[in-house]
Amino acid sequence: MDLSLTDEQEFLREAARGALKRVDTVAAAREALEDESKRPDLWKTIVEAGWTGLLTSEDQGGAGLGLYDAMLVAQEAGRVLAPVPLVSTLPAATILDAADDQAAEVVAGGETRIAWLPAAPPTDQEPRWTSDPHRGVLRADLPTAELDGDAATLNGTVHWVPDAAQAEQLLVTASGPEGPVAVLVDATATGVTVEGLWRYDATRPLGHVTLKDVQGRVVQADETAIRRAWQVAQGLLAAEAVGTVDALLPIAIAYAKERHTFGRAIGSYQAVKHQLVEVLRLLENAKSLLIYAAWAFENAPGELALATAAARSGAEHALDVATRVQISVHGGIGATWEHDAPLYFRRAQLSRRLLGGASGATDRVAGELMAGVVPA
Known part of the structure; x- marks a missing residue:
């Protein structure tokens, strides 16, 4: 291949x-x-x-x-x-x-x-469709939808929506009478309130979206398509994380060759070597998982949930480790306001919490892998 x-x-x-x-x-x-x-x-x-x-x-x-x-x-x-x-x-x-x-x-x-309001498909631990909670770890309910033909009336709140405050339209996944439905809403419609905000990472604008008797149009997408949107988002977040790690590793390696202590480049010390090799290992693993996700998207829809969750889990872990190693290798300067390393660390810490988070992706991997296991 x-x-x-x-x-x-x-x-x-x-x-x-x-x-x-x-x-x-x-x-x-x-x-x-x-x-x-x-x-x-x-x-x-x-x-x-x-x-x-x-x-x-x-x-x-x-x-x-x-x-x-x-x-x-x-x-x-x-x-x-x-x-x-x-x-x-x-x-x-x-x-x-x-x-x-x-x-x-x-x-x-x-x-x-347009901004998609994230909706997570059910798992073996959580049998309902959910959204990210405002705080804590318990998953939140989706907005509800009362349907009248192609029209829908929405009520509910979705937290931590990427780019919500900048959007002109919102695509809402809501709980309908027979399952999830996708509803297109004008962001300026009566009853829509978007609280724009950012947390920790200023490069990632977020928003809390509240819907109160909001009128929208039902998009005739089936549950498979709605699930696919979540899986695409997981793959994109994973890819962003991989790109960040790929940029950070050469910078850390170059600094480890240039910085000398006790007459030796710090990169010659095993403690530093091992950290950098571990980042490389995690990066290559995450890249492989991205390829798996892409293959599943085209060829094995039944494996897409596992593939994208695995990519998200692996990539976010790689990013977390890489940003910490970046600071560690640069020593005191790596933790200063003047250096770029803390900016990447901020990205890592917010990224691993969005859209179900890295832990949610890892749980989803476990659930998908265990689904076909028959107890002895």
Whole structure:
């Protein structure tokens, strides 16, 4: 099996890297900690690059690419801490495209900014559809939907929604009479309240979305498509994490070669070597899991939940370890405000908590693997 990138994928990756170089997003991440308005708005960049339509079929005006292509772009965003709204846009586009909805082409073309309100499918431990809680570890209920044909009335709250405050439309997964339903809502509709906020990582705008008797239009997507959106989001977060680790490791290695103590480069000490090798091991493992997720997306839908959860679990662990090693290798300077290492550490600590978190992904892996086990 040839796992190398195709010419088209190489071009996509280099084009993404070039587009993101137009703004010094790492420097902007530092400035945004002091003033949120300093966070760059890269919406125009992603529309011009066609990233809003990566997972939308060509019939709906998109590029008709696969999950691995989208993850290549996400990796480049992760490398430079770019606040690119892929996790909010592409899962929504996936649902709209699967439903052959009229809004799919509009979203793919970037004519409207849409935010997907994350909804986690059931697991062996949690038999209902859920959303992230405001605080604590107990999963929260989805908003409820009262249906009247293609119209829906929504009530409920969804917390920690990526890019919610910047969106013009919201794609809500709600609990309907017979299971989850996808409902498209205008972000300025009566009864919609979006509390924009950020926590810890200024490159990741979030929002609490409250819906009170909100009128929306039902998107005719089945439960499989709604599940797929969650799995796509898990893959994208995993890819962002891999991109960040891939950027950090060479920096740490270079510093370990340059920094000398007691007449020797610190990289010559086993304690430092072992830390860096462990980051490399975790990175290569996470990259392999991304490939598995991409393969499952195209060839084995029944394995996609396992594959994306495994990728998320492995990548978030790699990112957590890498950012800690980055600070450790740089010694005292690595923990200072002037160094970039704490910015990446902030990204890691927020990323591993969003959308069910790394622990939720790990639990999902265990549940998927144990599902077919028959007790002796």
